[in-house]
Amino acid sequence: MTKTPNDIRRRLLGALAAAPLLGPAMARAQPQPARPAARAIPSSGETIPLVGLGSWITFNVGDDRAARDASTEVMRAFFQAGGRLIDSSPMYGSAQDVIGYGLKKLGRPADLFAADKVWISGSGEGRAQMERSRRLWDIPRFDLMQVHNLLSWQTHLPTLFSMKAAGQLRYVGITTSHGRRHDELEKIMASRPLDFVQLTYNLVDREAEQRLLPLARERGIAVIVNRPFQQGALLDRLGRRPLPPWAAEIDCTSWAQFALKFIISHPAVTCAIPATTRVDHVRENLGAAAGRLPDQAMRARMAALVARL
Amino acid sequence: MSEWWTYSLRDLLLFSPRTYYRQFELYNLEWWPLQLVALALGIAVLALWRRGGERAGRAIAAILALCWLWVAWAFHGQRYASINLAAGYFAWAFVAQALLLLWFGGVRRRLTPASAPRVQVRAGLGLLLFAVLIFPLVAPLQGRNWTQAEVFGMAPDPTALATLGVLLLAGARPAWALYPIPAAWCLISGATLWTMDAPDFAVVPLAALLAVGLAAAARLEQAGAAQPGR
Ligand SMILES: NC(=O)c1ccc[n+]([C@@H]2O[C@H](COP(=O)([O-])OP(=O)(O)OC[C@H]3O[C@@H](n4cnc5c(N)ncnc54)[C@H](OP(=O)(O)O)[C@@H]3O)[C@@H](O)[C@H]2O)c1
Numbered sequence: 078m079t080k081t082p083n084d085i086r087r088r089l090l091g092a093l094a095a096a097p098l099l100g101p102a103m104a105r106a107q108p109q110p111a112r113p114a115a116r117a118i119p120s121s122g123e124t125i126p127l128v129g130l131g132s133w134i135t136f137n138v139g140d141d142r143a144a145r146d147a148s149t150e151v152m153r154a155f156f157q158a159g160g161r162l163i164d165s166s167p168m169y170g171s172a173q174d175v176i177g178y179g180l181k182k183l184g185r186p187a188d189l190f191a192a193d194k195v196w197i198s199g200s201g202e203g204r205a206q207m208e209r210s211r212r213l214w215d216i217p218r219f220d221l222m223q224v225h226n227l228l229s230w231q232t233h234l235p236t237l238f239s240m241k242a243a244g245q246l247r248y249v250g251i252t253t254s255h256g257r258r259h260d261e262l263e264k265i266m267a268s269r270p271l272d273f274v275q276l277t278y279n280l281v282d283r284e285a286e287q288r289l290l291p292l293a294r295e296r297g298i299a300v301i302v303n304r305p306f307q308q309g310a311l312l313d314r315l316g317r318r319p320l321p322p323w324a325a326e327i328d329c330t331s332w333a334q335f336a337l338k339f340i341i342s343h344p345a346v347t348c349a350i351p352a353t354t355r356v357d358h359v360r361e362n363l364g365a366a367a368g369r370l371p372d373q374a375m376r377a378r379m380a381a382l383v384a385r386l
Numbered sequence: 387m388s389e390w391w392t393y394s395l396r397d398l399l400l401f402s403p404r405t406y407y408r409q410f411e412l413y414n415l416e417w418w419p420l421q422l423v424a425l426a427l428g429i430a431v432l433a434l435w436r437r438g439g440e441r442a443g444r445a446i447a448a449i450l451a452l453c454w455l456w457v458a459w460a461f462h463g464q465r466y467a468s469i470n471l472a473a474g475y476f477a478w479a480f481v482a483q484a485l486l487l488l489w490f491g492g493v494r495r496r497l498t499p500a501s502a503p504r505v506q507v508r509a510g511l512g513l514l515l516f517a518v519l520i521f522p523l524v525a526p527l528q529g530r531n532w533t534q535a536e537v538f539g540m541a542p543d544p545t546a547l548a549t550l551g552v553l554l555l556a557g558a559r560p561a562w563a564l565y566p567i568p569a570a571w572c573l574i575s576g577a578t579l580w581t582m583d584a585p586d587f588a589v590v591p592l593a594a595l596l597a598v599g600l601a602a603a604a605r606l607e608q609a610g611a612a613q614p615g616r
Pocket residue numbers: 130131132133134135164165225226252253254275302303304305306307308309312333350351352353354355357358359361362
């Protein structure tokens with residue numbers, strides 16, 4: 078793969094994280110939090126950080142200026158903490174527009190990895206919808222375009238592959254959530270040259286472990302994980318108990334990090350995409366991609382604990 | 387949507403409660419002091435009902451139609467559509483209700499205040515008063531800012547409830563065509579509030595069911611009275 082200026086910049090940023098090598102004065106002036114670890118997209122070898130950013134509900138704030146600015150601050154903190162992948166869909170109300178607003182205000186961060194979806198029936202309609210989405214984000218092209226919830230995938234996948242071949246997008250994917258239509262998804266994963274698949278996987282919704290995650294590894298398909306916190310419900314439940322002391326062994330300081338580390342430590346997972354309206358939460362979430370990750374034994378311990386709660 | 391039956395209402399909710407209520411705040415700030423005009427129109431409906439007569443009925447129909455048109459354009463079209471993909475459809479339904487009000491109330495004179503069973507009159511008046519005078523207080527009563535108040539003639543819920551109240555006050559022979567859209571809106575609004583875990587989610591749908599139930603009961607009673615042999 079050829080190196081883009083982005084790759085080079087990321088490497089420099091990575092080197093910056095190795096602050097002790099720099100002069101002590103400079104390290105003190107610019108305290109850098111640890112950068113999130115990254116994993117390779119199997120089809121290209123390009124790496125992306127293990128934690129991204131969702132936008133369902135959280136970024137659908139309409140034309141409310143104050144709320145748009147607040148969303149922008151979440152994005153600013155996301156990029157500052159080393160985040161790259163933002164996920165949206167035309168199904169998310171004004172979220173795409175709000176992302177476009179934020180990106181413009183942030184001076185179009187070069188690190189952005191833009192992931193959107195096509196959610197409509199019909200090939201022509203699909204192309205028109207993707208073009209509308211691109212204008213809303215106000216970017217030259219999407220990095221990743223996914224078929225939302227398998228809707229009209231037979232129609233859209235050929236379009237997406239031809240757009241990829243023409244350089245109009247970089248990766249092709251397909252999404253589902255809540256464990257829906259896994260059988261059909263499995264067939265598509267087995268038969269089409271997908272770059273990405275997006276599905277629900279978390280401490281309690283673990284059906285994907287059975288077939289989809291192993292298949293993704295086998296077929297070299299990157300995996301984006303949605304609903305890492307069950308839209309917040311999981312954290313509400315876990316939050317009533319104290320975090321176990323042994324969570325410190327994997328550098329967890331909160332239940333959110335506990336939940337995320339469980340997901341991203343699965344070897345098939347490329348990136349989890351929690352959504353948030355809060356700057357402190359986005360930092361905490363990216364923090365889950367830094368530090369130690371659980372091994373097999375620890376993952377089993379984590380799942381067992383949550384199953385008991 | 388494929389496999390739609392696997393989706394719960396919560397999966398379809400697009401926005402947070404904070405964003406939802408904020409729409410009313412932005413809307414109110416944008417149009418202040420139109421709320422005072424709307425309040426005056428609500429009180430005018432009450433006064434016209436007290437006065438009675440065909441002209442009053444037509445004036446009530448015109449006021450209500452104006453309010454439904456306004457909510458369609460200013461609320462659903464200009465405001466709610468920014469966060470809800472379905473708001474465009476709501477706007478068209480509200481336009482349809484305005485036209486129905488003009489036809490049945492203005493042309494066919496079916497909104498003329500008329501005698502009806504006492505319980506129906508009381509419920510109609512209660513709904514109208516609740517929609518015009520009490521509904522704007524719901525936001526502050528729940529600890530939200532008064533700028534989020536939902537005002538008759540501007541916000542959809544009190545407009546639909548007041549319309550149902552007027553229908554009950556228009557006599558024992560209901561103009562059935564005027565019920566479905568306000569009643570359906572009340573159910574949609576209740577469902578939206580329910581998915582957001584709002585404590586008051588049941589108020590508007592229950593009020594609508596009460597209105598429809600009373601209208602149906604009065605109609606049945608009337609039908610029974612018309613057949614003395616049975
Ligand atoms: N079919 C599909 O393609 C599909 C389906 C579902 C989701 N998705 C994608 O996946 C993304 C994530 O899923 P989701 O939004 O449904 O749910 P989620 O990310 O599991 O949960 C979001 C909720 O978690 C809370 N939260 C986030 N970080 C937190 C932290 N550190 N501490 C405490 N609470 C925290 C947020 O509240 P605060 O705002 O208070 O932080 C928010 O309410 C979506 O936004 C969307 O982009 C795709």
